[in-house]
Amino acid sequence: MTNTPTNSFEWVWFIAQKYSELFIRGTWITLVVSVIGTLTGFLLGYAVGMIEDVSISKDDHPVKRCILGALKAAAKVYVELFRGTPMIVQAMIVFYGLRQSGFEIDSISAGILVTLLNTGAYMSETVRAGIKSIDPGQREGALALGMSPVSAMFHIILPQAFKNIVPEMANMFLTNLKMTSVLNVIGVQELFLQAKTAGGTYYKYLESYLVIAIIYLVLCFVFSRIFTLVEKKMANKKDYVLAIEYMENTQ
Protein backbone atom coordinates (compact mmCIF):
# COMPACT_ATOMS: atom_id res chain seq x y z
CA MET A 1 0.00 0.00 0.00
CA THR A 2 1.57 3.23 -1.13
CA ASN A 3 -1.22 5.78 -0.72
CA THR A 4 -3.01 6.32 2.54
CA PRO A 5 -6.76 5.92 2.02
CA THR A 6 -8.66 9.21 1.97
CA ASN A 7 -12.29 8.18 2.42
CA SER A 8 -14.33 5.40 4.02
CA PHE A 9 -14.65 3.39 0.81
CA GLU A 10 -10.93 3.36 0.33
CA TRP A 11 -10.47 2.44 3.96
CA VAL A 12 -12.82 -0.53 3.58
CA TRP A 13 -10.79 -1.76 0.64
CA PHE A 14 -7.54 -1.04 2.45
CA ILE A 15 -8.56 -2.93 5.58
CA ALA A 16 -9.94 -5.82 3.53
CA GLN A 17 -6.62 -6.23 1.73
CA LYS A 18 -4.31 -5.55 4.61
CA TYR A 19 -6.08 -8.01 6.89
CA SER A 20 -7.28 -10.44 4.24
CA GLU A 21 -5.67 -13.29 6.11
CA LEU A 22 -7.65 -12.51 9.25
CA PHE A 23 -10.89 -12.26 7.31
CA ILE A 24 -10.30 -15.48 5.44
CA ARG A 25 -9.52 -17.24 8.66
CA GLY A 26 -12.59 -15.68 10.28
CA THR A 27 -14.78 -16.77 7.39
CA TRP A 28 -13.42 -20.28 7.62
CA ILE A 29 -14.05 -20.52 11.36
CA THR A 30 -17.51 -19.01 11.05
CA LEU A 31 -18.30 -21.63 8.42
CA VAL A 32 -16.82 -24.51 10.37
CA VAL A 33 -18.63 -23.61 13.59
CA SER A 34 -21.98 -22.93 11.94
CA VAL A 35 -21.92 -25.92 9.58
CA ILE A 36 -20.82 -28.48 12.17
CA GLY A 37 -22.90 -26.90 14.93
CA THR A 38 -26.00 -26.78 12.77
CA LEU A 39 -25.73 -30.28 11.34
CA THR A 40 -25.09 -31.93 14.70
CA GLY A 41 -27.78 -29.67 16.15
CA PHE A 42 -30.22 -31.03 13.59
CA LEU A 43 -29.43 -34.59 14.65
CA LEU A 44 -29.96 -33.68 18.28
CA GLY A 45 -33.15 -31.84 17.34
CA TYR A 46 -34.52 -34.90 15.55
CA ALA A 47 -33.68 -37.13 18.48
CA VAL A 48 -35.23 -34.79 21.05
CA GLY A 49 -38.26 -34.07 18.84
CA MET A 50 -38.94 -37.79 18.46
CA ILE A 51 -38.53 -38.42 22.17
CA GLU A 52 -41.04 -35.66 22.85
CA ASP A 53 -43.44 -37.23 20.33
CA VAL A 54 -43.37 -40.74 21.81
CA SER A 55 -46.31 -41.51 24.03
CA ILE A 56 -45.86 -43.85 26.94
CA SER A 57 -48.34 -46.70 26.90
CA LYS A 58 -49.66 -48.64 29.85
CA ASP A 59 -48.62 -51.84 28.13
CA ASP A 60 -44.93 -50.97 28.00
CA HIS A 61 -42.49 -52.68 30.31
CA PRO A 62 -42.00 -50.68 33.56
CA VAL A 63 -38.28 -50.22 32.90
CA LYS A 64 -39.02 -48.87 29.43
CA ARG A 65 -41.63 -46.54 30.89
CA CYS A 66 -39.15 -45.24 33.46
CA ILE A 67 -36.43 -44.60 30.90
CA LEU A 68 -38.85 -42.95 28.49
CA GLY A 69 -40.31 -40.80 31.26
CA ALA A 70 -36.85 -39.64 32.34
CA LEU A 71 -35.82 -38.91 28.75
CA LYS A 72 -38.98 -36.93 28.12
CA ALA A 73 -38.50 -34.88 31.28
CA ALA A 74 -34.84 -34.23 30.41
CA ALA A 75 -35.85 -33.18 26.90
CA LYS A 76 -38.38 -30.73 28.27
CA VAL A 77 -35.90 -29.13 30.67
CA TYR A 78 -33.23 -28.91 27.98
CA VAL A 79 -35.52 -27.24 25.45
CA GLU A 80 -36.84 -24.75 27.99
CA LEU A 81 -33.35 -23.84 29.18
CA PHE A 82 -31.91 -23.24 25.75
CA ARG A 83 -34.89 -21.49 24.26
CA GLY A 84 -35.26 -19.31 27.32
CA THR A 85 -31.73 -17.89 27.48
CA PRO A 86 -29.65 -15.83 25.01
CA MET A 87 -26.97 -17.70 23.09
CA ILE A 88 -24.32 -15.26 24.27
CA VAL A 89 -25.05 -16.18 27.90
CA GLN A 90 -25.13 -19.88 27.03
CA ALA A 91 -21.69 -19.48 25.45
CA MET A 92 -20.24 -17.97 28.63
CA ILE A 93 -21.81 -20.55 30.91
CA VAL A 94 -20.85 -23.55 28.78
CA PHE A 95 -17.29 -22.35 28.17
CA TYR A 96 -16.41 -21.20 31.68
CA GLY A 97 -18.57 -23.85 33.27
CA LEU A 98 -16.65 -26.62 31.49
CA ARG A 99 -13.30 -25.00 32.17
CA GLN A 100 -13.99 -24.52 35.86
CA SER A 101 -15.06 -28.14 36.17
CA GLY A 102 -11.75 -29.18 34.74
CA PHE A 103 -12.53 -29.82 31.04
CA GLU A 104 -9.78 -28.24 28.93
CA ILE A 105 -12.08 -27.29 26.09
CA ASP A 106 -10.84 -24.91 23.40
CA SER A 107 -13.04 -22.04 22.35
CA ILE A 108 -13.90 -23.40 18.89
CA SER A 109 -15.13 -26.70 20.34
CA ALA A 110 -17.08 -24.80 22.96
CA GLY A 111 -18.52 -22.59 20.21
CA ILE A 112 -19.61 -25.64 18.20
CA LEU A 113 -21.10 -27.18 21.33
CA VAL A 114 -23.13 -24.07 22.11
CA THR A 115 -24.34 -23.78 18.52
CA LEU A 116 -25.34 -27.43 18.48
CA LEU A 117 -27.18 -27.24 21.79
CA ASN A 118 -28.97 -24.07 20.76
CA THR A 119 -29.93 -25.46 17.36
CA GLY A 120 -31.06 -28.74 18.88
CA ALA A 121 -33.48 -26.97 21.20
CA TYR A 122 -35.16 -24.99 18.40
CA MET A 123 -34.97 -27.87 15.96
CA SER A 124 -36.72 -30.26 18.34
CA GLU A 125 -39.78 -28.03 18.33
CA THR A 126 -39.69 -27.80 14.55
CA VAL A 127 -39.38 -31.56 14.26
CA ARG A 128 -42.23 -32.14 16.68
CA ALA A 129 -44.46 -29.76 14.74
CA GLY A 130 -43.34 -31.44 11.52
CA ILE A 131 -44.28 -34.88 12.84
CA LYS A 132 -47.62 -33.56 14.08
CA SER A 133 -48.35 -32.09 10.66
CA ILE A 134 -48.33 -35.55 9.06
CA ASP A 135 -51.80 -37.09 8.81
CA PRO A 136 -52.15 -39.79 11.51
CA GLY A 137 -53.52 -42.00 8.74
CA GLN A 138 -49.98 -42.36 7.38
CA ARG A 139 -48.90 -44.01 10.61
CA GLU A 140 -52.02 -46.15 10.78
CA GLY A 141 -51.49 -47.29 7.22
CA ALA A 142 -48.00 -48.42 8.15
CA LEU A 143 -49.04 -50.11 11.39
CA ALA A 144 -51.85 -51.93 9.59
CA LEU A 145 -49.22 -53.57 7.36
CA GLY A 146 -47.47 -54.87 10.47
CA MET A 147 -44.71 -52.28 10.58
CA SER A 148 -43.46 -51.49 14.07
CA PRO A 149 -44.15 -48.00 15.42
CA VAL A 150 -40.42 -47.22 15.18
CA SER A 151 -40.24 -48.41 11.59
CA ALA A 152 -43.35 -46.38 10.73
CA MET A 153 -41.66 -43.33 12.23
CA PHE A 154 -38.41 -43.75 10.31
CA HIS A 155 -39.70 -44.92 6.97
CA ILE A 156 -43.07 -43.24 6.60
CA ILE A 157 -43.49 -40.26 8.92
CA LEU A 158 -40.00 -38.75 9.17
CA PRO A 159 -39.30 -38.68 5.43
CA GLN A 160 -42.50 -36.72 4.91
CA ALA A 161 -41.92 -34.47 7.92
CA PHE A 162 -38.34 -33.89 6.77
CA LYS A 163 -39.53 -32.57 3.46
CA ASN A 164 -41.81 -30.07 5.19
CA ILE A 165 -39.06 -29.02 7.56
CA VAL A 166 -36.33 -28.38 4.99
CA PRO A 167 -37.16 -24.67 4.53
CA GLU A 168 -37.06 -24.19 8.29
CA MET A 169 -33.74 -26.04 8.47
CA ALA A 170 -32.30 -23.75 5.81
CA ASN A 171 -33.55 -20.80 7.78
CA MET A 172 -31.93 -22.08 10.93
CA PHE A 173 -28.59 -22.52 9.23
CA LEU A 174 -28.64 -18.92 7.96
CA THR A 175 -29.53 -17.72 11.45
CA ASN A 176 -26.64 -19.71 12.88
CA LEU A 177 -24.22 -18.32 10.32
CA LYS A 178 -24.94 -14.90 11.79
CA MET A 179 -25.41 -15.98 15.40
CA THR A 180 -21.90 -17.44 15.63
CA SER A 181 -20.77 -13.79 15.88
CA VAL A 182 -21.72 -13.83 19.56
CA LEU A 183 -19.10 -16.52 20.12
CA ASN A 184 -16.43 -13.81 20.11
CA VAL A 185 -17.15 -13.46 23.82
CA ILE A 186 -15.48 -16.80 24.46
CA GLY A 187 -12.66 -16.03 22.06
CA VAL A 188 -13.75 -18.00 18.98
CA GLN A 189 -11.83 -16.35 16.17
CA GLU A 190 -14.75 -16.09 13.82
CA LEU A 191 -15.51 -13.10 11.59
CA PHE A 192 -16.70 -10.74 14.30
CA LEU A 193 -13.63 -11.16 16.45
CA GLN A 194 -11.35 -10.79 13.41
CA ALA A 195 -13.08 -7.54 12.48
CA LYS A 196 -12.53 -6.25 15.99
CA THR A 197 -8.83 -7.06 15.69
CA ALA A 198 -8.50 -5.65 12.18
CA GLY A 199 -10.26 -2.41 13.08
CA GLY A 200 -8.11 -1.82 16.14
CA THR A 201 -4.74 -0.89 14.64
CA TYR A 202 -5.94 2.09 12.60
CA TYR A 203 -8.96 2.72 14.77
CA LYS A 204 -11.16 2.03 11.70
CA TYR A 205 -13.95 -0.01 13.27
CA LEU A 206 -16.77 1.11 10.97
CA GLU A 207 -14.80 0.11 7.88
CA SER A 208 -13.69 -3.17 9.38
CA TYR A 209 -17.25 -4.16 10.29
CA LEU A 210 -18.40 -3.12 6.82
CA VAL A 211 -15.97 -5.67 5.43
CA ILE A 212 -17.46 -8.51 7.44
CA ALA A 213 -21.01 -7.28 6.80
CA ILE A 214 -20.29 -7.80 3.11
CA ILE A 215 -18.81 -11.23 3.79
CA TYR A 216 -21.89 -12.27 5.83
CA LEU A 217 -24.17 -10.97 3.08
CA VAL A 218 -22.38 -12.91 0.37
CA LEU A 219 -22.32 -16.11 2.46
CA CYS A 220 -26.04 -15.87 3.23
CA PHE A 221 -26.87 -15.09 -0.38
CA VAL A 222 -24.91 -18.05 -1.71
CA PHE A 223 -26.32 -20.49 0.84
CA SER A 224 -29.91 -19.37 0.41
CA ARG A 225 -29.55 -19.90 -3.37
CA ILE A 226 -28.20 -23.39 -2.76
CA PHE A 227 -31.10 -24.20 -0.42
CA THR A 228 -33.66 -22.96 -2.93
CA LEU A 229 -32.15 -25.28 -5.52
CA VAL A 230 -32.22 -28.22 -3.11
CA GLU A 231 -35.87 -27.57 -2.23
CA LYS A 232 -36.78 -27.49 -5.90
CA LYS A 233 -34.95 -30.76 -6.46
CA MET A 234 -36.82 -32.40 -3.60
CA ALA A 235 -40.33 -31.48 -4.73
CA ASN A 236 -42.36 -34.44 -5.98
CA LYS A 237 -42.34 -34.70 -9.71
CA LYS A 238 -45.46 -33.32 -11.33
CA ASP A 239 -45.69 -35.98 -14.05
CA TYR A 240 -45.43 -39.70 -14.08
CA VAL A 241 -44.91 -42.18 -16.86
CA LEU A 242 -47.72 -44.63 -17.51
CA ALA A 243 -46.38 -48.17 -17.53
CA ILE A 244 -47.74 -49.08 -20.95
CA GLU A 245 -46.50 -52.64 -20.66
CA TYR A 246 -49.35 -53.17 -18.15
CA MET A 247 -51.99 -51.28 -20.09
CA GLU A 248 -54.02 -54.10 -21.68
CA ASN A 249 -57.60 -54.28 -20.37
CA THR A 250 -57.81 -51.46 -17.86
CA GLN A 251 -59.91 -48.35 -17.64
Next chain:
Amino acid sequence: MKDTSIIRVEELGKSFGEHQVLRKIDFSVEKGECVCILGSSGSGKSTLLRCINQLETQTCGKIYFHGQELGRKQKEINTYRSKVGMVFQSFNLFNNMTVLQNCMEGTRRVLHLPKEEAHSRAITNLKSVGMAPFINAYPAQLSGGQKQRVAIARGLCMNPEVLLFDEPTSALDPEMVGDVLNVMKSLAKENLTMLIVTHEMDFARDVSSRVLFMDRGYIVEDVPPEEFFTAPKHPRAKEFLSRFIAG
Protein backbone atom coordinates in the same frame (compact mmCIF):
# COMPACT_ATOMS: atom_id res chain seq x y z
CA MET B 1 -66.79 -77.63 20.56
CA LYS B 2 -63.74 -77.04 18.41
CA ASP B 3 -63.00 -73.42 17.61
CA THR B 4 -62.52 -73.18 13.84
CA SER B 5 -62.81 -69.41 13.60
CA ILE B 6 -60.07 -67.16 12.24
CA ILE B 7 -61.06 -64.28 14.45
CA ARG B 8 -63.18 -64.50 17.54
CA VAL B 9 -64.12 -61.52 19.68
CA GLU B 10 -65.21 -62.21 23.22
CA GLU B 11 -66.97 -59.83 25.62
CA LEU B 12 -65.14 -56.92 24.04
CA GLY B 13 -65.78 -53.43 25.36
CA LYS B 14 -64.26 -50.07 24.59
CA SER B 15 -64.66 -46.73 26.32
CA PHE B 16 -63.19 -43.37 25.53
CA GLY B 17 -63.14 -41.87 29.00
CA GLU B 18 -66.72 -41.95 30.27
CA HIS B 19 -68.06 -42.66 26.82
CA GLN B 20 -68.77 -46.36 26.34
CA VAL B 21 -68.55 -46.99 22.61
CA LEU B 22 -68.51 -50.81 22.42
CA ARG B 23 -70.28 -53.13 24.84
CA LYS B 24 -70.16 -56.88 25.19
CA ILE B 25 -69.20 -57.57 21.60
CA ASP B 26 -69.26 -61.31 20.85
CA PHE B 27 -68.87 -62.80 17.42
CA SER B 28 -66.54 -64.83 15.29
CA VAL B 29 -65.50 -64.97 11.69
CA GLU B 30 -64.90 -68.25 9.87
CA LYS B 31 -62.47 -68.71 7.02
CA GLY B 32 -63.87 -67.54 3.69
CA GLU B 33 -66.68 -65.50 5.15
CA CYS B 34 -67.56 -62.04 3.94
CA VAL B 35 -69.13 -60.29 6.91
CA CYS B 36 -70.72 -56.88 6.50
CA ILE B 37 -71.10 -54.61 9.52
CA LEU B 38 -74.00 -52.20 9.26
CA GLY B 39 -75.33 -49.60 11.63
CA SER B 40 -76.09 -45.93 11.92
CA SER B 41 -73.40 -43.31 12.36
CA GLY B 42 -71.74 -43.39 15.77
CA SER B 43 -72.84 -46.93 16.56
CA GLY B 44 -69.21 -48.01 16.94
CA LYS B 45 -68.47 -49.79 13.66
CA SER B 46 -65.14 -48.11 13.01
CA THR B 47 -64.09 -48.51 16.61
CA LEU B 48 -64.83 -52.23 16.42
CA LEU B 49 -62.65 -52.67 13.32
CA ARG B 50 -59.92 -50.58 14.89
CA CYS B 51 -59.99 -52.77 17.99
CA ILE B 52 -59.81 -55.91 15.89
CA ASN B 53 -56.77 -54.46 14.16
CA GLN B 54 -55.43 -53.16 17.50
CA LEU B 55 -55.22 -49.56 16.34
CA GLU B 56 -57.32 -49.09 19.45
CA THR B 57 -56.79 -51.14 22.58
CA GLN B 58 -59.98 -52.59 23.96
CA THR B 59 -60.98 -51.63 27.49
CA CYS B 60 -62.05 -55.18 28.26
CA GLY B 61 -62.59 -58.48 26.50
CA LYS B 62 -60.44 -60.64 24.30
CA ILE B 63 -59.61 -61.20 20.68
CA TYR B 64 -58.63 -64.67 19.46
CA PHE B 65 -56.76 -65.31 16.22
CA HIS B 66 -56.98 -68.98 15.17
CA GLY B 67 -58.09 -69.73 18.72
CA GLN B 68 -55.03 -68.06 20.25
CA GLU B 69 -55.61 -65.12 22.50
CA LEU B 70 -53.95 -62.01 21.14
CA GLY B 71 -51.38 -60.67 23.60
CA ARG B 72 -50.25 -57.14 24.28
CA LYS B 73 -46.63 -57.52 23.12
CA GLN B 74 -45.79 -55.15 20.27
CA LYS B 75 -44.00 -57.88 18.27
CA GLU B 76 -47.00 -60.16 18.51
CA ILE B 77 -49.33 -57.39 17.41
CA ASN B 78 -47.11 -56.54 14.43
CA THR B 79 -47.13 -60.15 13.24
CA TYR B 80 -50.87 -60.36 13.72
CA ARG B 81 -51.41 -57.15 11.76
CA SER B 82 -49.32 -58.44 8.89
CA LYS B 83 -51.90 -61.23 8.57
CA VAL B 84 -54.96 -59.09 9.17
CA GLY B 85 -54.88 -56.21 6.70
CA MET B 86 -56.93 -53.06 6.78
CA VAL B 87 -58.33 -50.77 4.12
CA PHE B 88 -59.30 -47.31 5.30
CA GLN B 89 -61.98 -44.86 4.29
CA SER B 90 -59.26 -42.26 3.66
CA PHE B 91 -56.95 -44.73 1.82
CA ASN B 92 -53.84 -43.83 3.84
CA LEU B 93 -51.47 -44.53 0.98
CA PHE B 94 -47.94 -43.40 1.75
CA ASN B 95 -47.70 -39.96 0.17
CA ASN B 96 -43.93 -40.05 -0.19
CA MET B 97 -43.96 -43.21 -2.27
CA THR B 98 -45.10 -44.25 -5.71
CA VAL B 99 -47.88 -46.76 -6.23
CA LEU B 100 -45.31 -49.50 -6.71
CA GLN B 101 -43.35 -48.54 -3.59
CA ASN B 102 -46.58 -48.44 -1.60
CA CYS B 103 -47.25 -52.02 -2.61
CA MET B 104 -43.71 -53.21 -1.87
CA GLU B 105 -43.21 -51.49 1.49
CA GLY B 106 -44.99 -54.14 3.57
CA THR B 107 -43.66 -57.16 1.73
CA ARG B 108 -40.10 -55.83 1.84
CA ARG B 109 -39.98 -54.39 5.33
CA VAL B 110 -42.34 -56.66 7.22
CA LEU B 111 -42.25 -59.97 5.36
CA HIS B 112 -38.64 -59.45 4.18
CA LEU B 113 -39.38 -60.87 0.74
CA PRO B 114 -36.64 -60.61 -1.88
CA LYS B 115 -37.02 -57.60 -4.15
CA GLU B 116 -38.05 -59.58 -7.24
CA GLU B 117 -40.75 -61.45 -5.39
CA ALA B 118 -42.10 -58.30 -3.74
CA HIS B 119 -42.12 -56.65 -7.14
CA SER B 120 -43.96 -59.45 -8.89
CA ARG B 121 -46.50 -59.67 -6.07
CA ALA B 122 -47.09 -55.93 -6.34
CA ILE B 123 -47.60 -56.12 -10.10
CA THR B 124 -49.92 -59.14 -9.83
CA ASN B 125 -52.13 -57.44 -7.28
CA LEU B 126 -52.07 -54.07 -8.99
CA LYS B 127 -53.13 -55.83 -12.18
CA SER B 128 -56.01 -57.48 -10.39
CA VAL B 129 -57.36 -54.08 -9.33
CA GLY B 130 -56.60 -52.51 -12.71
CA MET B 131 -53.92 -50.15 -11.41
CA ALA B 132 -50.73 -51.67 -12.84
CA PRO B 133 -50.23 -48.92 -15.44
CA PHE B 134 -49.96 -46.39 -12.63
CA ILE B 135 -46.99 -47.91 -10.80
CA ASN B 136 -44.94 -44.74 -11.22
CA ALA B 137 -47.63 -42.35 -9.98
CA TYR B 138 -47.70 -40.77 -6.54
CA PRO B 139 -50.95 -40.95 -4.52
CA ALA B 140 -51.53 -37.20 -5.00
CA GLN B 141 -51.76 -37.84 -8.74
CA LEU B 142 -54.60 -40.38 -8.48
CA SER B 143 -58.35 -40.10 -8.12
CA GLY B 144 -60.04 -41.37 -4.98
CA GLY B 145 -61.22 -44.58 -6.61
CA GLN B 146 -57.76 -45.27 -7.98
CA LYS B 147 -56.19 -44.62 -4.58
CA GLN B 148 -58.58 -47.03 -2.91
CA ARG B 149 -57.84 -49.75 -5.46
CA VAL B 150 -54.12 -49.28 -4.84
CA ALA B 151 -54.77 -49.45 -1.09
CA ILE B 152 -56.58 -52.77 -1.59
CA ALA B 153 -53.70 -54.06 -3.71
CA ARG B 154 -51.26 -52.95 -1.01
CA GLY B 155 -53.24 -54.96 1.52
CA LEU B 156 -53.44 -58.00 -0.78
CA CYS B 157 -49.67 -58.02 -1.34
CA MET B 158 -49.28 -59.22 2.24
CA ASN B 159 -51.38 -62.31 1.40
CA PRO B 160 -53.55 -61.54 4.43
CA GLU B 161 -55.77 -64.13 6.03
CA VAL B 162 -58.36 -61.48 6.76
CA LEU B 163 -58.90 -58.08 5.23
CA LEU B 164 -60.79 -55.40 7.17
CA PHE B 165 -62.53 -52.60 5.29
CA ASP B 166 -63.77 -49.44 6.98
CA GLU B 167 -66.24 -47.73 4.66
CA PRO B 168 -63.94 -48.15 1.67
CA THR B 169 -66.27 -46.31 -0.70
CA SER B 170 -67.59 -43.53 1.53
CA ALA B 171 -65.01 -40.96 0.47
CA LEU B 172 -65.49 -41.63 -3.24
CA ASP B 173 -67.42 -39.90 -5.99
CA PRO B 174 -70.44 -42.01 -6.97
CA GLU B 175 -69.01 -43.02 -10.35
CA MET B 176 -65.93 -44.52 -8.70
CA VAL B 177 -67.76 -46.52 -6.07
CA GLY B 178 -68.55 -49.24 -8.60
CA ASP B 179 -64.91 -49.91 -9.50
CA VAL B 180 -63.97 -50.47 -5.89
CA LEU B 181 -67.03 -52.60 -5.11
CA ASN B 182 -66.28 -54.76 -8.14
CA VAL B 183 -62.79 -55.41 -6.82
CA MET B 184 -64.25 -56.38 -3.46
CA LYS B 185 -66.84 -58.62 -5.10
CA SER B 186 -64.16 -60.54 -6.91
CA LEU B 187 -62.22 -60.91 -3.67
CA ALA B 188 -65.35 -62.35 -2.05
CA LYS B 189 -65.65 -64.80 -4.95
CA GLU B 190 -62.08 -65.93 -4.31
CA ASN B 191 -63.18 -66.60 -0.72
CA LEU B 192 -60.92 -64.05 0.90
CA THR B 193 -62.08 -63.61 4.48
CA MET B 194 -63.38 -60.07 4.79
CA LEU B 195 -64.94 -57.90 7.45
CA ILE B 196 -66.52 -54.87 5.84
CA VAL B 197 -68.07 -51.79 7.40
CA THR B 198 -70.22 -50.27 4.70
CA HIS B 199 -73.27 -48.24 3.87
CA GLU B 200 -73.64 -49.98 0.49
CA MET B 201 -76.82 -51.97 1.12
CA ASP B 202 -76.89 -53.66 -2.28
CA PHE B 203 -73.37 -54.91 -1.75
CA ALA B 204 -74.18 -56.19 1.73
CA ARG B 205 -77.28 -57.97 0.48
CA ASP B 206 -75.74 -59.53 -2.64
CA VAL B 207 -72.18 -60.30 -1.60
CA SER B 208 -71.98 -60.81 2.15
CA SER B 209 -72.39 -64.15 3.82
CA ARG B 210 -73.46 -62.56 7.07
CA VAL B 211 -74.62 -59.23 8.37
CA LEU B 212 -73.81 -57.75 11.76
CA PHE B 213 -76.02 -54.86 12.71
CA MET B 214 -74.70 -52.52 15.39
CA ASP B 215 -76.65 -50.17 17.57
CA ARG B 216 -75.18 -47.94 20.29
CA GLY B 217 -72.16 -50.17 20.79
CA TYR B 218 -74.00 -53.51 20.75
CA ILE B 219 -74.24 -56.07 17.97
CA VAL B 220 -77.99 -56.51 17.89
CA GLU B 221 -78.29 -58.71 14.80
CA ASP B 222 -75.93 -61.38 13.51
CA VAL B 223 -77.77 -63.12 10.67
CA PRO B 224 -77.49 -64.10 6.99
CA PRO B 225 -78.21 -61.21 4.61
CA GLU B 226 -81.49 -62.71 3.29
CA GLU B 227 -82.83 -62.78 6.79
CA PHE B 228 -81.58 -59.32 7.67
CA PHE B 229 -82.99 -57.64 4.60
CA THR B 230 -86.35 -59.42 4.56
CA ALA B 231 -87.12 -59.98 8.23
CA PRO B 232 -85.07 -57.81 10.55
CA LYS B 233 -85.95 -58.52 14.17
CA HIS B 234 -84.53 -55.60 16.08
CA PRO B 235 -86.61 -52.40 15.95
CA ARG B 236 -83.51 -50.28 15.25
CA ALA B 237 -82.61 -52.53 12.33
CA LYS B 238 -86.13 -52.16 10.93
CA GLU B 239 -85.91 -48.41 11.25
CA PHE B 240 -82.44 -48.39 9.68
CA LEU B 241 -83.58 -50.46 6.72
CA SER B 242 -86.75 -48.49 6.13
CA ARG B 243 -84.62 -45.35 5.88
CA PHE B 244 -82.52 -46.98 3.20
CA ILE B 245 -85.45 -48.30 1.25
CA ALA B 246 -87.18 -44.92 1.43
CA GLY B 247 -83.99 -43.03 0.50
